[in-house]
Amino acid sequence: MLNDFIDQFGPSTVGGLAAGAIYALIALGYTMVYGVLRLINFAHSEIFMIGTFSGLAVIMTLGVSEPQSGIALIGLLLLLSVVAMVGSGAAAVALEQIAYRPLRKKGSSRLAALISAIGASIFLQELFAIVVIPHLYDHPRGRDNIGTQQLLDKEPLFTLGNTDVRPDHLIVIVASIAMMIALDFFVNRSRIGRGIRATAQNPETAVLMGINIDRIVRITFFVGGCMAGIAGLLYLLQFEETRYNIGFVLGIKAFTAAVLGGIGNLRGALLGGLALGLIENWGAIFFGSAWKDVIAFTVLVVILMFRPTGILGESLQVARA
């Protein structure tokens, strides 16, 4: 058993980091929206799904038919990133406008918004399964997995000990961390970032500072959507397939990562995502990969018993004075 663990430790770590990086990117959307509105946006998993389909649309439109390399690959990845970010970001803004804002304006309870979130989630999944995938993606069976062309060569780039590191793993990990650093900088250094933090810490006082809360909420959804869009693209790159309910399990895992790291806390989302990815992949060595989800959620329960606010605690808003 221990020998297995030593043998598989390297590959599991790389796989865990790649999976965790995607959880972390999705988790940012949950955590930012929670920080600003104290709302769990359960339809965020579908924003991720829309990111995968935005990427797929570009690949189909361009007719990419073989793995790319060099400048062509870089150009393709940049184009895919922009389209996935805009696609998911716009979907997130529309979601807020249609499913949450009217309730907020009426001063309804957060429970109502939660039900609305679940409704929006089911609506978007079914919309894709019944309408979008059969008609726009030319795939009559809307509930099947939809494969895509391999975009880049997946021969190992280099080997560390017994661990092969594939270029797609490297791209996923590096791109996720770069996005997180950019987001952290945006929230902590920019003027809009100050507006987001002020709104998270005390929305009423934020209005007294001249902050337009509706605008801040819209930006928060957009930015969280962009991160989910990139996550969707990276998922597509790594696994080369998607489907209408691809967001379901990943969304729950990402939500778990957000809670694990401390919901409302951006760095917590990164930490929680990577930790979750590593734990479930390491655990799978002992118990088999069928037990991944059991391991992930057991760890969540145990950590929350001892640290109910997650590893880093809340920080976007901090405890209210």
Place this chain on the structure above:
Amino acid sequence: MLLEISDMRVHYGKIEALKGISLEVDEGEIVTLIGANGAGKTTTLKTISGLRPVSSGSIRFQGKNITKVPGHKRVLLGIGQSPEGRGVFPGMTVHENLLMGAYARKGDLSKDLEEVYGLFPRLAERKTQFGGTMSGGEQQMVAIGRALMTKPRVLLLDEPSMGLAPLLVAQIFDIIREINRRGTTVLLVEQNASQALQLAHRAYVLETGQVLKSAPAADLLNDPEVRAAYLGGDLGQPEEETSETG
């Protein structure tokens, strides 16, 4: 008239919190609203800042009807507020809190910051301390300083003496007098009625969402009814505030 409120009604759900309040604040005055908990003082200030919608009646500021202007735009018009409970951003430093006051406007802030730090030397010593870790008095200074950073024509102060020791209350009231002397109009909500009446030019007494009385502050200090109801034993006693917003 700088600020003119006529027959303003505000509801929380079906409950009528303000039942037709009319009041006026003239350029350069200190006006105070006194009254018991739940009289509607805080709701009045919140509604002036646009945090609560008006059911009927109107708010005019510098002659312009602002009843329908959204809250965040009223700041730029010149309505600044230090809110109930201070509303300091706990995860930001003193300096960041002050800068938030200037969020909506552009231009050089160094002179305004210098003026606020001049009024509150204590804050200058603690620029990098986080708001959430400060004492009540210091947080009150942050809240007032931050409201001044919005460059208000009228400064709304909600219970600046709440929970503070008598010596600090006197200090805060001195600073309010100084702010007014430098040309900012002040609308002050207080439970600490005797000190508020000594500071203010005019006063309104609120009771259950209505204006019970309005007069020059000095007259109210000698009014037997007001003395009995509001000046009884509250001198220097910091009172527990319960939110009237429900």
